[in-house]
Amino acid sequence: MNTGEVLRIEGLKKQYPGVQALKDVDISFSGGEVHGLVGENGAGKSTLIKILAGIVKADEGVFRFDGKESTISSSKDATRHGLSFIHQELNLVNYFNAMENIFLGHTYPRHYGPLVDWKKLREQTRTICDSLSIDLPLEKPVSHLSAVQRAMVAIARAFAVNGRIYFMDEPATALTDVEKEKLFNVIQSLKEQGKTVVYVTHNLDDILRITDRITVMRDGQVVKHSRTSTMTKDSLISAMIGKNLASAFPPKTGTIGKPLMSVENLSNSLLRDISFTLHSGEILGIGGLVGSGRTELLETLFGVRSVTTGTILLDGTPYRPGSPGEAISSGVVLVPEERRKGGLVLSRSINENITLMSLPEVSRFGFLRHTHLRRKALEAGRSVRLKASDYEHHVDTLSGGNQQKVVFAKTVMRIPKVLMLDEPSKGVDVGARFEIYSIIRDLASHGAAIIVVSSDFNEVLGLADRILFIREGGMTSIHDNEGIDQEQYLHYCYGRTHA
């Protein structure tokens, strides 16, 4: 078992137009360790990982594998060195099924010369899934899978080859605690086998729990490096953002007002008999396990899915949106779960993305008012602390967390009556997360009603005034958010009405 240094990187530099993503980074990884890599949005974590994967070319830098200098210029090189990756952004081929995606870019098992051995492929995929103890539909195109399943496909992909160093860039943002635990078990066993896991996340509890060493990056540089046992959450935060953060959630302001949206016996193919009243100024959390119908509820209220029976009143008038367009014009807005799939047009500029929902507001007689548009976009971007060198740049040049802020800025610009958030802080760093929570609170105190779905129950518990629990498409209970702890929360998720 090799517990010495397996990879050392020296003097790594990468310049993008307008940003120096990495400035002279030195970092090393050892066998048998879980190495945490943290830092604010845009710190350069993913850039480092993409360079190692051979996706992005470094400007300068030396790589030493087991002391021997080597280069990485393609993904083949990375595989040859035993590097394996879970990238931050899902890069799945939508019309391929899980098996095909998992083996994409790796060698398919073959027989009779060049023909793909589908039977063996299925077996190998099963083995991988079993080792992760997950159950995936193998034959369906991945575009038909849920967000969690898609994330699991991306994870399984890293195990299609036998690696030495596993780089995991925010692997768990789409997972629930159950799947996350499974992943952590796998990480533990990799470590026991003497392998290296480099784990990137904004979830500091996870980092402190599973890692042995932590490297903190800021603005393209390594600013701190130490053993996990010597660090606390606070010291980690201050190393990351350069200052202390008093608490994770901003205090409550404002009061709860009159009923804004009332839902009665809402049912469709995925939901059963959901009823609740949402007040202006209120933040309603939706609790439940993945697949319980949380996302589907939001989608139904947003006009993506149709209502079969039941009534919804918005501001006292019947509301039954036939499309997101109708929902948005009634003032109901959604921040969708997967930003790259449903939230962003990656090939267009930041300005265009932020204003996409508000085109009538930045135009006159259908003609764009460019100066006004840019000012509005900048305002919205500032309000979510978007870090971007130029708003004319494409959204895909932004770091993951900043992409999420663009989605947020887009919806905030609408000044919604009802704002629905599906995993709002996915991939957002602690500092910015606090900002986003402040904006949510602020919107609420100005009379908006907010619905939050999150797999991170701390987020739900930290924000919500009330929590509605659903299970298998039906609602099980609704509670004021007072004195609910983790354990109780889980009980409610499983449909027990009393703890």
Add this chain to the structure above:
Amino acid sequence: MNTHSKTRALAIIKTWGTLMGFLLLLIVFSTLRPDVFPSGRNMRNIIEQVATLAIVASGVTVVMITGDFDLSVGAIASLVGVVAALLMKSGMSTLMSILLALALGTSAGLLNGLIIAYGGLSAFVGTLATMTAYGGVALLISKGTTIFALPENFKVLGQGSLSLLPVSVLIMAFTVFVVYLLLEQTTYGRRLYAIGGNEEASFLSGIRTRQVRLIAFGVSGFFASLGGIVLTSRLFSAHPQAGSPFMLNAAAAVFLGMTSFREGEANIMGTLLGVFIIGVMGNGLNILGINTYVQSILTGAIIIFAVLLSSIAKKRQK
């Protein structure tokens, strides 16, 4: 070269490569035939020749932004020409005939949109089918023959000029300007490009994606019709297959245009450049006396070369 200037060079090739290729083409033809090619008369000739294609291709650009495709523009142009000619011969006023024919062609485009955006057929299959059908109608009503002896005042669109400027070129300039405004200055243009980039995200942002695509096909139908009218006037006769070459040439022009100015996206300036490359190639090779079959081969090769060049530059830039 160090990495920085290399990246810069690649970026330049990526955005300006096709334009540089076009200039190179002009230089090559001018050196080979300095007496004929660069003359004012020939330049005017080229512009007049490409005007109709530019009008049609501008419309196709709008459709291709969303990732759709329009194979039926050639058939619509032919059909509109035939209908306008028949109406004029039936004694209707020239203006009225033109307007009616334009309305018909625009409706044909909207029908494409209906079938594709609302019916869910792929744009390729949908317009392949309507292309065949519209072409059939043109052949049927013209009985497969060329229609001559059109009213004298109809000549002005394709052959007249306003002081020095040919009317067809003015119509081309107007078309390009209108499409430019539509794509770059209106909310509709933003919606089109958004759908082209990510249809699901556009839908979730409240864009009526089907309606936007439907209108795009209508626009394409309208400009195909306008191109058909100008062409008919220029030839001063209507033939049920006169517009056929538009189908491939317009698509080729848009594809060439996608390699310049904006990476990988159809854009109006790029399309105009594409149209001129195709026009200059045809004219120059003609002047050099190169056989038309060889011309086709060379045009195909140039398209492949341009697209390859820009995609290689794009890859290297990472």
